Amino acid sequence: MQQQERLEEFKKSVQNKFNVYNSLFLNLPYRNIENVGMLIPLLMDQSQKGLQSGLNPKEIIEDFFERFANLDTEEERIDFMFRIIQYVERQVVLYDSVEDAAFPKIHKHSSSLSLKDYFQLVEKNNAWDSIADKLDNFSARIVLTAHPTQFYTPAVLDIITNLRTLILEDKIDEIDVALQQLGLTSLVNAKKPTPLDEAKNIIYTLRNVYYDAIGDMYAYIKRSAGSRGFENHDIVKLGFWPGGDRDGNPFVTADITKDVMDELRITLMKCYYNDLKRLQHKLTFREVQDPLNKLRANLYKAMFDPTKDVGYEDIIGPLQQIRAALIDKYHDLYLKDLDLFIDKVKIFKTHFATIDIRQDHSMHTKVMNAVLVKNGFIKEDLNELSESKLIDILLNEKLSLVPDDYKEDIVNDTIKNVSQLVTIQAKNGEEGCNRYIISNSEDVFSILFVYALFRWCGWADKKITFDIVPLFETMKGMDNAEATMQQLFNLKAYRTHLANRGDKQTIMLGFSDGTKDGGYLKANWSILKTKEELSAVCDANEIAAVFFDGRGGPPARGGGKTHRFYAAQTNKVANNEIQLTIQGQTITSTYGTKEQFIYNSEQLLTAGLSNTILGKEITISEDSRALIEELSELSFEKYDALKHHENFMPYLENMSTLKYYTKANIGSRPGKRGNKAKLELSDLRAISFVGSWSQLKQNVPGYFGIGTALKYLADDGRFDEAKTLYNEVPFFQALMMNSMMSLSKCYFELTSYMRENEEYGDFWQILHDEYELSKKMLLELSGMEILMEKETISRESIKIRENIVLPLLVIQQYALQKIGEGNAHKALYEKIVTRSLYGNINASRNSA
Known part of the structure; x- marks a missing residue:
């Protein structure tokens, strides 16, 4: 029944609305392309019929040109195909906007477990006492990556946001204008984005969606807990990879990392400033004016000048002072509004999102090789040392590394970056950057090379205020993972480091290379088995295992339906936190609006909480495992x-x-x-x-x-x-x-x-x-x-999206065929193939 209701709502709020606005869009008169919009449905129909009857893309396109388009020269035809691609890209944007606008209506009929449902179950089972500790300590960390699987610029995201609002209100005339704006706005970057550009694109979403969404979600949980009290400001955390993820990206330098950290902090100060300004209109009482004005002035400076540091205590202190005055002298007036702001400050502090540093183990090997050659431990290669001797050097030798002392840029920049992390933590707080992830971890040195780099780049005998996180992603890495971690736990120096980090070990598993390496079923089964083995080895060593899942986006990248994945974890897997990567089209499709973010974050929390709290334990028998x-x-x-x-x-x-x-x-x-x-x-x-x-x-x-x-x-x-x-x-x-x-x-x-x-x-x-x-x-x-x-809704959405991009794909294959023939216009056909990538990838949202 619920599925039928959802399908009816989908047809009414998505399918029908898209058809109406699409017909409006296809009739818009753009310069030099008056007829293109009208010919798109015809090309779609010809493509479907042609492919079904066994024609190839070249036959379909050439037949279409001869019968319908009246374009004689190859240059005219190529120009027409570019226009088709531009139209189809914008149809995808329009469909995204319609589907996003309908999200709240469709999910009213969802059978998924929301936080409201969860709290009702807790109430019904009289289970508040049993869940109190878990609720106070559980956490979901959503880590946003810059992986290029979706390409909307901030200008296009603004148009989508505007369209969503107009579609909800059925303002047809204003939708018409917005579609004209969309038609005239470029969807493609004029040049390759820098890592800072990528970071700014995602920070746009942090500022415009996540800042308020997490604040509202936290307030709801707090209200639901009522008099029992709730003070877990880490229940939903944001992680951030752009600007910190060096793996395979030589353009992410130490300077880029610093610039991205500044951008995160400054953007957060803008969010705080706007909230404070709104509060100031309500808090007009004499006793609170001084702390309000001082805080506002400090935030204003920090919004524009990266050198003006405003620490967490500089923000929370005045707010607590104002809060005390409201309670003591002003009858708690607007206390709820102030508390919402205070909770946001406690959630985001001065960092907004925690930036992770990530690099491939092979790069650290290069660095370590260069360092040990320069310091006389080896002549040419690390293989000159026995395993025990190399471990002894990494744990006990006292070196002091200086950037720019080496021939290779990667060595200098790695040392420069690790050395500056102390300063970054001082500005953004320790939570601003406190994890270092090692891709392609396969043995104990993956972790120890990074441990030694911290020792030799400013930490010396101080506590290393970073979690060192191995990423076991290849079959070999996962096979060795249990032995690798036990060997680490046996090392007194590393065990002391873990004690300083709260006896927690974060381990990342899978990511995209697992599926590429082992195929879909083996990669995912290996990940589950490895999680179980690592949970056991951590438990035996009295360490809390925290798993960080490289979920990718689509199933082919190790992704798929996220809540289904977590709800299916066995009781042998440690369940202290949920941590996962979100990227590209998954950021905009699954976490792109406030409603979507809250809904999908709730799915993560209820999947993690219900598995252990309401007796929902999943086991797999030995026969099933075999x-x-x-x-x-x-x-x-x-x-x-x-x-x-x-x-x-x-x-x-x-x-x-x-x-x-x-x-x-x-x-x-x-x-x-x-x-x-x-x-x-x-x-x-x-x-x-x-x-x-x-x-x-x-x-x-x-x-x-x-x-x-x-x-x-x-x-x-x-x-x-x-x-x-x-x-x-x-x-x-x-x-x-x-x-x-x-x-x-x-x-x-x-x-x-x-x-x-x-x-x-x-x-x-x-x-x-x-x-x-x-x-x-x-x-x-x-x-x-x-x-x-x-999965009716996902299936119908995929069907519509695949139909939208079919003309684009046929054109892409046609261009590839022409290139294969050695056509005189090869460069233009190659440009058609390149341009056709965008629309198809943007359309493939239904992945998480």
């Missing part, structure tokens, strides 16, 4: 064979949009690690890897191998075991449902012409066969008639 293990190995064998196929990398390089990601002004980070002449999978960034499969509408990393694994069980007469697994193990069901989402976004008809390609036809067929098999086996496993049968 079956998941078997399936993961079978699926990995199939995926691994594909990875090692001689055409795997050439297919991506020559038949997909892979090489065009580096040409697009999408993100500041290069498309691959290092600068080897020959492209290798290990060097390939997951963004461009997964994105290229997505542009082909093949989504290989999200399902490849699952069909083969399930078919093996069916052929062995054991398919009922798989069905029982699906019905009884939430973790396995969550993975299969995420894979169905990946499959639902596939459209092999777009590239079916490739089966005739002499070089790559057989490889395309391998992909298509596994797609068909996976779809067939997953439908049989789930008992569903169609993919995502029980």
Whole structure:
């Protein structure tokens, strides 16, 4: 019943409204493109019919030009295709705006557990006493990354915000004007953004959405707790990667990190100043004027001058003074308004969001090699030292590192950055930057190299006020993780460091490279097993394990439905906090408005809280574990064979949009690690890897191998075991449902012409066969008639979005075909491919 109500609301508030505004948009008269809008629906129809009847993109586009467009020269046709791309991009923006505006209405009919539902359950079960401690200590950390999977500029985000408001009020004339503005506003960066640009784009959302959303959410929890009291200002925390994430990005320097920290602090001061200004209109009483005026003057200076430090005590002190005066002398008037502001200050302090430093272990190895050569411990290479001798140097030698003492820039900048972290903490507070994450951690040195860098860059024998966080993402890293952590815990110096950090060890797992390395099922199963093993080893050493999940966005990047993921964790996994990365289109689609942010944050909190508080304990039996293990190995064998196929990398390089990601002004980070002449999978960034499969509408990393694994069980007469697994193990069901989402976004008809390609036809067929098999086996496993049968809204949204971008994708494939022929206008066709990336990626929101 609820699903039917949601579907009806979706059709009324999203589908119908989009159709109305889209018709308005397609008839707007822009210079030189009067007929383009009217021809888009026709091109969409021709694309659908043509692909279904077996025509290839080249045949579809050329037939369209001859029959409908009256464009004779190739130059005119190319110009027309650019116009189509511009229109389709803006249709995606319009659809985003309509869907976002409808979000509160649709989710009124949701069966998901909100905080309100949760507190009602607590009340009903008379469980306040049992949850009080958990509520006071639990935390969800949402870490925003700069990974370029969505590209709206602040100007476009402003238009979307305006459109959402106008759509809610059905102001058709003003919507008309806003759509004209959208048509004339560039959606594409004129040049590659710098890491500071990327940071500012996300800080825009912090200021305009999260500042108030977290404050309101905290106030609601506080009210719900009532007289029991609630003082957990860390219940929802913001993390931040832009400006701190160096992994594979040579443009993130020590200076960039400092500039981003300043930007975060200054923006927060602007938020505080605006709140204080509004409060001052209400707090007109004599006794509070002095502290109010002084605080306002201090905040005003801090808003514009990064050198003007206003510490946490400088803000909270005057506010507490004002609060005491309201209680003592002014009958608590406007106390609730003041308390809301005070709570925001206690939540965000002077940092707004905690910036994480991240770097790949290979870079730290370079740094350590250079340092130990310069200081005479080795001649050329770290391998000259035994493991025990190297550990002894890292833990006990007293060195003092100075930036600019070395030949390599990466060595100097790493030392400069670690050295400046003391100053950054002094300005933004310790919470402003207190974690250092090491990508591709595979052994104890991943952590100890960073520990030594802190010792030698200003901390010496002082307490290191940073959590050192290994990121185990490869299969090898996860296999070694338990032994690595036990070896660390056995080291007295590191154990003392952990004691100084509250006996907590944060460990990051997965991220995008896990799926790229091990395939979808094996990567995710390995992550769960590794979490269980690490929970046990931490528990045995009396350490609280905190897991930080690199969730990515779509299932192919290790993502998928976030609340489903956390609700399916077993009781063997430590549940002290929920921490996850949010990026690109997931930031705007899942956490982009106040309503969305609150709803999805509540999902995180209720998933984490209900698992341990209301008796909802999830276990996986030994038989079920053995079956998941078997399936993961079978699926990995199939995926691994594909990875090692001689055409795997050439297919991506020559038949997909892979090489065009580096040409697009999408993100500041290069498309691959290092600068080897020959492209290798290990060097390939997951963004461009997964994105290229997505542009082909093949989504290989999200399902490849699952069909083969399930078919093996069916052929062995054991398919009922798989069905029982699906019905009884939430973790396995969550993975299969995420894979169905990946499959639902596939459209092999777009590239079916490739089966005739002499070089790559057989490889395309391998992909298509596994797609068909996976779809067939997953439908049989789930008992569903169609993919995502029980996720009606997501399914309908995907369908509409895929239809919007179909003309763009056909044009993209047409351009790739023309490039393959060696066309005289090759440079223009390459530009078409590059420009066509944006709309398709922006449309692929339904991922978290």
